[in-house]
Amino acid sequence: MTNAITLQEHHLPGSSLEEKFDVALAWGFDGIELRSRGDFHFASRLPELRRARDAGVIMPTACVEMSHFIGAFDAELREDAITQLASQLSVMAELGGVGVMTPGSYGMFSRRLPPFEPPRSPESDHRILVDALGRLGEHAEREGVELFLEPLNRYEDYLVNTLSGAAALIVEIGSPAVLIVADTYHMNIEEADPAGALLEVAPHIGHLQASDSNRLEPGAGHLDWALFGATVAAIGYKRSIAIESRLSGEAATVLPTVPPLLRRYL
Amino acid sequence: MSAIKPSAARVLLRNWRGSYTVPAGGLYPHQWSWDSAFIAVGLRHLSPRRAQLELDTILSAQWEDGRLPQIVFHSGRDDGYSPGASFWHSEQIPGAAPVATAGLIQPPTHALAALLVHEADPAESQRRRFLERAYPRLVRWHDYLRNRRGGRGGLARIVHPWESGMDNSPFWDACLQAMTETYTALIPRPDLLHADADHRPSDGEYGKYLYFAARYRDHGCDDADESFPFQFEDPAFNGLWARSELALATIATLVAADPLPHRLEACRITEALETLWSTERGCYVARDILSGTLQQYRTVAGLVPLLLPGIRHTRELLDLVRGPHFRLGEVAMVPSHDLTAVTFDPSRYWRGPSWFNTAWLIAEALYERGFTTEAEQLSRGMENAALEHDFPEYLDPHSFAPRGTTRFSWTAALALDASTRIGAPR
Numbered sequence: 256m257t258n259a260i261t262l263q264e265h266h267l268p269g270s271s272l273e274e275k276f277d278v279a280l281a282w283g284f285d286g287i288e289l290r291s292r293g294d295f296h297f298a299s300r301l302p303e304l305r306r307a308r309d310a311g312v313i314m315p316t317a318c319v320e321m322s323h324f325i326g327a328f329d330a331e332l333r334e335d336a337i338t339q340l341a342s343q344l345s346v347m348a349e350l351g352g353v354g355v356m357t358p359g360s361y362g363m364f365s366r367r368l369p370p371f372e373p374p375r376s377p378e379s380d381h382r383i384l385v386d387a388l389g390r391l392g393e394h395a396e397r398e399g400v401e402l403f404l405e406p407l408n409r410y411e412d413y414l415v416n417t418l419s420g421a422a423a424l425i426v427e428i429g430s431p432a433v434l435i436v437a438d439t440y441h442m443n444i445e446e447a448d449p450a451g452a453l454l455e456v457a458p459h460i461g462h463l464q465a466s467d468s469n470r471l472e473p474g475a476g477h478l479d480w481a482l483f484g485a486t487v488a489a490i491g492y493k494r495s496i497a498i499e500s501r502l503s504g505e506a507a508t509v510l511p512t513v514p515p516l517l518r519r520y521l
Numbered sequence: 522m523s524a525i526k527p528s529a530a531r532v533l534l535r536n537w538r539g540s541y542t543v544p545a546g547g548l549y550p551h552q553w554s555w556d557s558a559f560i561a562v563g564l565r566h567l568s569p570r571r572a573q574l575e576l577d578t579i580l581s582a583q584w585e586d587g588r589l590p591q592i593v594f595h596s597g598r599d600d601g602y603s604p605g606a607s608f609w610h611s612e613q614i615p616g617a618a619p620v621a622t623a624g625l626i627q628p629p630t631h632a633l634a635a636l637l638v639h640e641a642d643p644a645e646s647q648r649r650r651f652l653e654r655a656y657p658r659l660v661r662w663h664d665y666l667r668n669r670r671g672g673r674g675g676l677a678r679i680v681h682p683w684e685s686g687m688d689n690s691p692f693w694d695a696c697l698q699a700m701t702e703t704y705t706a707l708i709p710r711p712d713l714l715h716a717d718a719d720h721r722p723s724d725g726e727y728g729k730y731l732y733f734a735a736r737y738r739d740h741g742c743d744d745a746d747e748s749f750p751f752q753f754e755d756p757a758f759n760g761l762w763a764r765s766e767l768a769l770a771t772i773a774t775l776v777a778a779d780p781l782p783h784r785l786e787a788c789r790i791t792e793a794l795e796t797l798w799s800t801e802r803g804c805y806v807a808r809d810i811l812s813g814t815l816q817q818y819r820t821v822a823g824l825v826p827l828l829l830p831g832i833r834h835t836r837e838l839l840d841l842v843r844g845p846h847f848r849l850g851e852v853a854m855v856p857s858h859d860l861t862a863v864t865f866d867p868s869r870y871w872r873g874p875s876w877f878n879t880a881w882l883i884a885e886a887l888y889e890r891g892f893t894t895e896a897e898q899l900s901r902g903m904e905n906a907a908l909e910h911d912f913p914e915y916l917d918p919h920s921f922a923p924r925g926t927t928r929f930s931w932t933a934a935l936a937l938d939a940s941t942r943i944g945a946p947r
Binding site for chain 2: 447448450451454479481482485486488489491
């Protein structure tokens with residue numbers, strides 16, 4: 256049994272998740288990765304999500320879609336991010352899903368762009384992440400789902416950029432419900448040896464997202480998908496692989512090329 | 522998917538160093554020439570692109586005279602292996618590669634590997650112009666063997682036990698025992714930090730090895746030292762050369778070059794190999810060129826010509842590998858030396874232990890000649906031993922116990938390749 260390949264819901268045409276799922280299947284995918292917005296919007300979708308689940312829609316994971324995150328500089332926004340994620344984890348638990356993913360932050364600060372030095376000390380950054388991930392880990396454990404921490408590349412975030420950085424936090428927290436989501440696009444920038452890096456943190460990998468070197472759909476850039484497939488086998492990863500990409504052309508044209516490409520190597 | 526693939530992949534991914542694979546994490550910290558070729562054969566099942574890069578990298582270290590060096594010291598580190606870059610000082614030798622290398626060579630397995638790597642994904646190979654890039658370098662490599670190492674008999678000579686890839690084979694015993702010279706400087710042995718001294722060459726052997734290497738180096742690695750005291754024709758080295766010429770003929774066709782010279786060359790070398798046939802031992806043996814004597818030992822090197830379709834003694838070699846001297850199917854893989862010889866030692870490197878690269882070569886030969894049951898059995902033996910003992914460097918033929926280091930790259934690569942192609946149910 257090879258890994259299921261899922262596609263984020265916003266790429267799929269259709270007025271309901273059931274319709275979107277039919278399109279996903281027609282394009283060769285196995286399921287949908289949900290996008291979970293803030294302000295309890297995701298929880299408000301519960302009737303729609305329950306109906307889709309009951310109709311057999313496969314939707315194991317949710318990717319957070321908010322303007323602020325658990326590492327926000329503003330304390331209120333941080334707390335709200337934790338509240339929203341906790342709610343989203345509960346929704347996924349009710350749906351029988353696997354988990355929800357979040358970065359430390361996104362678009363808030365980059366050490367590669369002016370003013371280069373963030374307004375908070377590394378010690379505070381660390382304390383804030385450990386606190387948030389620890390609380391959410393406890394919540395996820397209670398709900399029987401998982402939180403996936405996503406390292407982003409250096410231009411999009413400064414808090415957690417590498418798989419080893421994420422793994423160190425997770426080891427420190429010690430919750431079995433906090434794992435890493437590894438995204439091939441970010442790894443291509445941050446990891447000198449992406450395959451070796453995945454192998455090093457293999458026990459902590461809970462989810463994978465695939466997009467190419469240019470953040471377009473797999474096959475539109477220059478990543479080595481054969482090596483990716485071999486690495487997925489090497490780390491013993493059996494779960495779903497989600498396509499989180501920009502697209503190089505019309506969705507209906509370019510996305511159906513993705514599952515055959517990945518399955519060739521998985 | 523082959524059951525061995527995830528485990529083999531873990532070894533090969535861990536031993537990758539950005540553009541090449543080290544033979545093993547601790548014991549061998551650089552890129553070795555024939556290791557790389559064997560490793561590429563397995564890497565092609567993980568990533569054809571990475572397998573191409575592995576070969577591109579060793580080919581990029583080619584000297585102007587065409588040689589592919591035994592070791593490429595990419596890392597700039599010189600503390601993990603002796604003799605290292607500071608012994609060779611290849612930067613002081615005209616025509617050496619831009620990167621630090623050893624001056625010696627190893628068996629020419631590269632064209633064979635290049636063809637197999639191409640065949641793993643011809644479209645990706647073509648897109649990256651892999652064969653167009655590799656072919657001229659492989660031709661120059663074989664030219665070096667013919668022009669600089671070739672003798673009157675038509676075979677290439679090796680000038681160091683290391684060049685055979687089978688460092689302490691009994692083939693070299695008489696020569697080493699007769700020599701009085703030894704390397705007089707301190708002999709560092711970082712290898713003994715990673716492996717049992719009983720399984721490695723002794724200090725006495727190492728002193729003589731370093732004497733040969735230093736003398737070759739001090740003559741500018743120019744192959745013109747006529748009284749050089751170690752000159753042998755080895756059956757595995759030349760058998761692999763002939764086999765690689767056959768591969769080069771196929772590659773030539775693929776890149777729109779003329780395959781005929783390579784076919785003729787393969788025939789010529791195959792014919793010349795007959796001068797190494799020992800009627801006394803019923804196998805091919807090495808010849809000491811200086812004394813003119815055949816070294817009367819049955820070793821796995823003498824079985825390697827089985828890879829050549831034109832060889833005259835196929836039946837005798839098959840009988841030999843199945844008989845009491847190598848006991849195919851009854852002991853671990855194929856022992857490196859005659860199980861009945863007084864010189865046999867089940868633990869010491871190339872004097873008895875069974876290695877995965879030679880097992881792969883014999884499995885290939887058996888498979889191609891239609892002895893698929895024996896080839897599959899040998900392939901399964903490789904896979905089982907590799908998995909059970911964490912990809913050991915070599916095995917005790919009798920006890921099947923692992924020897925040397927573990928997580929050995931060519932063990933992973935070749936067990937994966939054999940199980941994927943030969944051992945897989947069809």
